[in-house]
Amino acid sequence: MIDLETRARVQDFLFEEARRLDAGEFEAWLDLYEEDGIYWMPSQRGQTDPLNVASIIYEDHAILSIRVQRLLEARALVLTPMPYTTHLVTNVVVSMDEDGLVKAASAFLCISMQGGEQKIFAGRQTHTLAPAGDSYLIRHKRVDLVNAGSALPLMTIPI
Amino acid sequence: MHTDPSLTPEEIRAMVRPDSVHRRAYADPQIFDLEMQRIYGRQWIYLAHESQLKKPGAFFRTRLAQYEVIVTRHTDDKVYVLHNRCPHRGARICMTDSGTSRLLNCPYHAWSFNPDGTLSTVPHRESYPASFDMTDPKYHMERVPHVETYRGFIFATLNPDPRPLLDQIGPMTDIIDNLIDRAPDGEVEIADSSFSLVYKGNWKLHLENAADIFHPTFVHASSVGAARRTPAGKSKMDQDQVRTMLEANGFGKDQWEGIQLKGLANGHTYMTNFYRKGVVAHQAADPVFDRYKAALVAAHGPDKADAVLAVDRFNNIIYPNLVFNAQHQQMRVTVPLSHDTTIIRVHCFRLKGAPDEMFHRAIRFLSTLASPASMIFSDDVEMLERTQAGLDLDPSPWVDFSRGLDTETAGEGGQISGVASEMPMRNQFKAWAALMAGEAA
Numbered sequence: 001m002i003d004l005e006t007r008a009r010v011q012d013f014l015f016e017e018a019r020r021l022d023a024g025e026f027e028a029w030l031d032l033y034e035e036d037g038i039y040w041m042p043s044q045r046g047q048t049d050p051l052n053v054a055s056i057i058y059e060d061h062a063i064l065s066i067r068v069q070r071l072l073e074a075r076a077l078v079l080t081p082m083p084y085t086t087h088l089v090t091n092v093v094v095s096m097d098e099d100g101l102v103k104a105a106s107a108f109l110c111i112s113m114q115g116g117e118q119k120i121f122a123g124r125q126t127h128t129l130a131p132a133g134d135s136y137l138i139r140h141k142r143v144d145l146v147n148a149g150s151a152l153p154l155m156t157i158p159i
Numbered sequence: 160m161h162t163d164p165s166l167t168p169e170e171i172r173a174m175v176r177p178d179s180v181h182r183r184a185y186a187d188p189q190i191f192d193l194e195m196q197r198i199y200g201r202q203w204i205y206l207a208h209e210s211q212l213k214k215p216g217a218f219f220r221t222r223l224a225q226y227e228v229i230v231t232r233h234t235d236d237k238v239y240v241l242h243n244r245c246p247h248r249g250a251r252i253c254m255t256d257s258g259t260s261r262l263l264n265c266p267y268h269a270w271s272f273n274p275d276g277t278l279s280t281v282p283h284r285e286s287y288p289a290s291f292d293m294t295d296p297k298y299h300m301e302r303v304p305h306v307e308t309y310r311g312f313i314f315a316t317l318n319p320d321p322r323p324l325l326d327q328i329g330p331m332t333d334i335i336d337n338l339i340d341r342a343p344d345g346e347v348e349i350a351d352s353s354f355s356l357v358y359k360g361n362w363k364l365h366l367e368n369a370a371d372i373f374h375p376t377f378v379h380a381s382s383v384g385a386a387r388r389t390p391a392g393k394s395k396m397d398q399d400q401v402r403t404m405l406e407a408n409g410f411g412k413d414q415w416e417g418i419q420l421k422g423l424a425n426g427h428t429y430m431t432n433f434y435r436k437g438v439v440a441h442q443a444a445d446p447v448f449d450r451y452k453a454a455l456v457a458a459h460g461p462d463k464a465d466a467v468l469a470v471d472r473f474n475n476i477i478y479p480n481l482v483f484n485a486q487h488q489q490m491r492v493t494v495p496l497s498h499d500t501t502i503i504r505v506h507c508f509r510l511k512g513a514p515d516e517m518f519h520r521a522i523r524f525l526s527t528l529a530s531p532a533s534m535i536f537s538d539d540v541e542m543l544e545r546t547q548a549g550l551d552l553d554p555s556p557w558v559d560f561s562r563g564l565d566t567e568t569a570g571e572g573g574q575i576s577g578v579a580s581e582m583p584m585r586n587q588f589k590a591w592a593a594l595m596a597g598e599a600a
């Protein structure tokens with residue numbers, strides 16, 4: 001049984017992650033990941049294998065950091081004009097796994113705006129969080145797009 | 160929607176000059192309709208790979224010219240290409256991209272068809288007139304008349320009287336052979352996962368970009384810069400594959416010098432490779448590659464294995480709809496939807512008999528290059544879309560591709576040029592003009 005305080009802390013953590021992305025604080029966003037943290041956005045619904053099946057994103061901290069540098073440099077053509085987003089995070093369900101890691105399952109909606117064009121990404125995400133001080137760091141984050149597997153538009157700012 | 164394009168061969172010819180092409184080639188829906196008739200409707204077009212159709216009843220949905228088609232394997236083990244349209248009242252039959260089904264069922268009045276397109280059953284048979292003959296082809300799903308396979312790669316054409324497939328793709332079959340030769344068991348399998356990217360631009364823009372080695376330095380600068388600042392070995396997950404791939408897209412004049420472009424008959428082009436570092440280039444001290452090479456040597460003998468691995472050609476364009484990268488086990492398929500909308504489907508292959516890790520690298524290459532979040536292709540697509548947006552306007556009608564015009568030379572089987580040349584675009588448009596003017600098969 002997860003106590004209310006833990007649940008609130010986890011929820012705050014997820015909201016803070018979304019806030020950093022929406023504020024364009026991408027380096028600070030990456031700081032929420034452990035050094036060996038992994039971000040996984042599968043290409044298929046229900047995908048279990050990141051090696052034999054392609055992924056939209058399957059990256060560790062070092063590669064995510066390249067992604068973040070690109071975002072900050074804003075020299076990437078796909079980022080001019082710079083897109084901005086609103087991330088909604090909701091339906092949060094918190095549980096604890098055998099290793100004392102927090103699992104947070106939630107639903108998200110990400111609306112991105114760039115050069116007058118609005119895109120919507122939606123789906124579910126699962127965070128595996130390791131305790132760090134009075135908060136957490138992301139060990140693993142899985143993002144399942146509701147339209148995974150179909151033709152998708154370009155995605156610039158991560159979910 | 161489709162106008163009857165009636166342009167004379169002279170009008171077509173006048174659109175292509177030695178150093179430029181008229182913007183209508185990209186921006187005019189009428190030209191697109193004519194392309195669907197004379198290029199995609201008359202040439203052999205790659206549709207699918209046999210490994211996608213393992214069992215009878217297996218099907219794969221794609222497009223051929225302006226039509227949606229399904230490629231099927233029938234109980235006689237033959238491959239058929241059928242228009243995805245019910246011969247009864249016209250409903251679209253198949254709504255999924257691939258699968259296996261003993262029968263293809265029309266949801267409207269429940270006619271059902273065999274994988275070869277013949278009519279299997281109709282409900283309430285007695286209400287149809289006496290003249291209703293179920294064996295009459297007019298009640299069958301319409302077949303595309305000609306289907307040919309080259310070593311597992313399925314091509315079809317709407318041309319009622321086509322030239323032999325090899326007359327068209329002949330000069331490029333060596334790169335298909337090379338991919339298959341790279342499999343120790345002599346067989347490749349297309350991966351189940353692929354990416355489909357839609358862009359708002361003409362289909363030719365992608366093929367031109369794939370043959371344009373001038374752009375990466377500028378277009379991919381942000382990824383290259385970030386990759387360069389990242390120390391080798393920092394990522395724990397892929398032996399630095401992503402970082403080195405990003406880095407390889409930035410090259411200056413020195414690296415350029417080594418790259419050569421080649422233009423062949425029928426619009427085919429390729430270049431020599433520029434992924435020269437890291438695991439995608441199979442360097443020393445790579446145990447996975449060593450194991451793979453040992454398997455290849457066991458299969459082919461050391462001389463042939465070396466010769467197979469020495470083929471280092473990038474973006475082999477089998478005009479008009481395939482981009483082939485044998486050494487990275489990758490293939491892109493161009494699917495034109497309208498003059499300003501195109502789908503690029505990106506696949507990778509499993510080399511049978513090779514270590515699993517080789518396939519993992521191919522999957523990784525696919526994701527890095529072609530996912531919707533790719534740090535490479537997303538910038539390319541942005542350029543294609545901006546080019547289309549520019550060409551849709553008409554301040555001046557001519558698109559220039561004169562770079563390198565004075566320095567290209569005729570070599571064995573085609574044109575050769577240095578890396579900074581726009582020879583591949585000239586070569587593609589030479590084939591385009593001949594096909595569009597109706598002067599080629």
Ligand code: FES
Nearest residue numbers: 245247248265268
């Ligand atoms: S439209 Fe297909 S059965 Fe009637």
Ligand SMILES: [Fe+2]
Nearest residue numbers: 374375378539
């Ligand atoms: Fe590019």
